[in-house]
Amino acid sequence: MSVDKETVAKIARLARVRVDEGHKEALAKELSNILGWIEQLSELDTEGVEPMTSVVSMKLPLRDDKVTDGGYPERVTANAPEAAHGFYAVPKVVE
Amino acid sequence: MSELTNLTIAGARDLLAKGEISAKELTEAHVAAVEAARPLNAFITETPEKALAMAEASDARRKAGEAGLLEGIPIGMKDLFCTEGVLTTAASHILDGFHPTYESTVSANMWKAGAVLLGKTNLDEFAMGSSNMTSFYGGVENPWRRSGDNRPLVPGGSSGGSAAAVAARCALGATGTDTGGSIRQPAAFCGIVGIKPTYGRCSRWGIVAFASSLDQAGPMARTVRDSAILLRAMAGYDPKDSTSVNVAVPDYEKALTGDIKGMKIGIPKEYRVDSMPEEIDRLWQQGIKWLEEAGAEAVEISLPHTRYALPTYYIIAPAEASSNLARYDGVRYGLREDGKTLDEMYEATRGKGFGAEVQRRVLIGTYVLSAGYYDAYYNKARKVRSLIAGDFTKAYETVDAILTPTAPSAAFGMGDKMDDPIAMYLNDVFTVPASLAGLPGISIPAGLSADGLPLGLQLLGKAFDEETVFRVAGVLEEAAAFEAAPAFQAA
Numbered sequence: 001m002s003v004d005k006e007t008v009a010k011i012a013r014l015a016r017v018r019v020d021e022g023h024k025e026a027l028a029k030e031l032s033n034i035l036g037w038i039e040q041l042s043e044l045d046t047e048g049v050e051p052m053t054s055v056v057s058m059k060l061p062l063r064d065d066k067v068t069d070g071g072y073p074e075r076v077t078a079n080a081p082e083a084a085h086g087f088y089a090v091p092k093v094v095e
Numbered sequence: 096m097s098e099l100t101n102l103t104i105a106g107a108r109d110l111l112a113k114g115e116i117s118a119k120e121l122t123e124a125h126v127a128a129v130e131a132a133r134p135l136n137a138f139i140t141e142t143p144e145k146a147l148a149m150a151e152a153s154d155a156r157r158k159a160g161e162a163g164l165l166e167g168i169p170i171g172m173k174d175l176f177c178t179e180g181v182l183t184t185a186a187s188h189i190l191d192g193f194h195p196t197y198e199s200t201v202s203a204n205m206w207k208a209g210a211v212l213l214g215k216t217n218l219d220e221f222a223m224g225s226s227n228m229t230s231f232y233g234g235v236e237n238p239w240r241r242s243g244d245n246r247p248l249v250p251g252g253s254s255g256g257s258a259a260a261v262a263a264r265c266a267l268g269a270t271g272t273d274t275g276g277s278i279r280q281p282a283a284f285c286g287i288v289g290i291k292p293t294y295g296r297c298s299r300w301g302i303v304a305f306a307s308s309l310d311q312a313g314p315m316a317r318t319v320r321d322s323a324i325l326l327r328a329m330a331g332y333d334p335k336d337s338t339s340v341n342v343a344v345p346d347y348e349k350a351l352t353g354d355i356k357g358m359k360i361g362i363p364k365e366y367r368v369d370s371m372p373e374e375i376d377r378l379w380q381q382g383i384k385w386l387e388e389a390g391a392e393a394v395e396i397s398l399p400h401t402r403y404a405l406p407t408y409y410i411i412a413p414a415e416a417s418s419n420l421a422r423y424d425g426v427r428y429g430l431r432e433d434g435k436t437l438d439e440m441y442e443a444t445r446g447k448g449f450g451a452e453v454q455r456r457v458l459i460g461t462y463v464l465s466a467g468y469y470d471a472y473y474n475k476a477r478k479v480r481s482l483i484a485g486d487f488t489k490a491y492e493t494v495d496a497i498l499t500p501t502a503p504s505a506a507f508g509m510g511d512k513m514d515d516p517i518a519m520y521l522n523d524v525f526t527v528p529a530s531l532a533g534l535p536g537i538s539i540p541a542g543l544s545a546d547g548l549p550l551g552l553q554l555l556g557k558a559f560d561e562e563t564v565f566r567v568a569g570v571l572e573e574a575a576a577f578e579a580a581p582a583f584q585a586a
Contacts, residue, residue, distance in 0.1 A: 012458060017442060027455075030455060035462070037517050039406075056338065056533060061337055078194075079428035079429070093436070093437050
């Protein structure tokens, strides 16, 4: 699978990563190489093989649906670049 | 070199128990060693004051008769483990200034056992790499040099700082994490022991996530026994990690009986890759001989899907990484780059905060999970992963453990392989299959390359059978009698 500049722009947008215009061509080549190498999996017949979800066969543990933690917004937001009144602050999203 | 920094953990434990040395003396010697080893860049953050305070508290506990399993043992903590109040970076610009308000379960277990924190060790950014060169804080120098050649070499990665610190006698042991080989490969490159336990053995809670279905913490130390001591303290069930497995943690030291008579050791024929250097193959054959001399039987086995392990890994790990790293958006912690809108702020922050390799993997991961490609790539990889795990299940019907080389080469030069991601990925060709299958694997230093660099052998075991892995590793270690020391040792 060959990736072009436009595809790089599209997945960079999906991943919310800014990629400089001048770097997109080089990145397209790198990603194409990696994807081309990954492509060798297609030669394997995996018909009827169950996709792995967990390496350890175990049931996901359930716990009681009770609040067991929390109540300290100042600790939760302690590392925020910007926080106020126990909330994270971000650029305005609604006009 | 100080005698105290050249001790093993087991040796230090005995001297501490007899009262011949104090935790404070031991820690002071290591704090000085960490400082002396600064040219290696093995630590991102040094914590000398904290170390001394912890050592004094340790001495007080011992006096009160409350000594734990790691009482007074100074260690390095890979900077991927969240440590309360201590800068935690994952070697990424995007976590600038992050001081966790909580402690990872594994590090908490170690402090509870009495260990002393020397500092946070360097790594590849978000543990993505095999050279430690992708760290925002710069590469780490391997304390080893080729004979007659002074060019700096990489310590391997991603746990490169931990490996270099332990090899250079800055720490008696250190923690690592292994997603595709990040404990075992740097251990091999630096001539030390490193074990990745079974997936689920150590809690992932509080470890900065890379690929959650693969990430597993483990110890790095200079002997098999020391690794056994550390793992016992690190491991254990944790309800805060839903993939943590609720099984008892054995006393791994008791597994070091030296008796492997009658054990069957699998030698996978698919690991004899065409490009394998002759000296790696020779060491492997030597390892087989050592185990046979100790009474084990070498059995050729087949792991037929081995060659598909790396491409499978390079779909699954980036896919999980792209999801895990979505949380770094300039809102909750670390770096924020301004933008007029929320989306612009996200894009600017992530564009600036992630390094080239991390961006590459986030983009690959986003691509293989995107509409139209999910089945062709991601689901395909999950199916092949089942086949790879099945290969091991079948092999373990006839063998107790598997012996392979750890890495396809010795340590390479700083800056080498940087322009070819796939060449870099091939470093993990022997370690990735067991990661995909969630199985325990240890690397032990077994010999030197022609130019004087350490080479490792890898032993793989059955799920939750680290004891067999340790037992066989102990025999290999004794037979190999690896006593070479790196060129650089902290004074």
